[in-house]
Amino acid sequence: MKREASGRKQRTTKLGYNERHARSGITAPLPDIETFPNQFKGYEITIEIPEYTAICPKTNLPDFGTVTVHYMPDQECLELKSLKMYIHAYRNLGIFYENAVNRILQDVVKACRPVWARVTGTFAARGGLRSVIEAKYP
Structure with missing residues (x-):
């Protein structure tokens, strides 16, 4: 275990991932999502965003995927x-993928x-693996 600047012990996995990687991006400032008044009740909206991209906080390699917002x-x-x-x-x-999906849900x-x-x-396959992450409210 390493120590953070605060003196707290920082857990690191065998692959070198640590708490700093795990928390990366969760509280980063992002633009506000604006809204407009809804005129109807009882219907659903699905928005597909096929050009999502971010950066892996450990490797700095790009991540690609489709984000779907259904509400x-x-x-x-x-x-x-x-x-x-x-x-x-x-x-x-x-x-990370998991944090992005949960952050997007929180902000929506x-x-x-x-x-x-x-x-x-x-998310697009990388190294033979493809991930699908889903977060729900409430």
């Missing part, structure tokens, strides 16, 4: 241009307070 709006709907700018902000951000819920929401990340 039932309540009072507000997500404004698509601001959502696009929000997602594009991940391009140079070091963040914060922006529009949906009845329910689901964010799915389907």
Whole structure:
């Protein structure tokens, strides 16, 4: 175990991943997702974003995938241009798949307070493995 600057012990795995890698990108500043007033009730919205890209915080290699946001709006709907700018902000951000999907869900819920929401990340194969991550609200 190594010690962080704070003196706290930092757990490191055999592959060299540590807490700094695990937390990378979770609290990074990102553009706000804007909304507009919803006019109807009881319907669902699915938004596919096939050009998601970010950076692996350990290797600094690019990650690619499709992020799908599926939700039932309540009072507000997500404004698509601001959502696009929000997602594009991940391009140079070091963040793991799991953290990105959960962060996107958190930010979507914060922006529009949906009845329910689901964010799915389907990430491109790398090294013979493909990951699909899903986070749900509530």
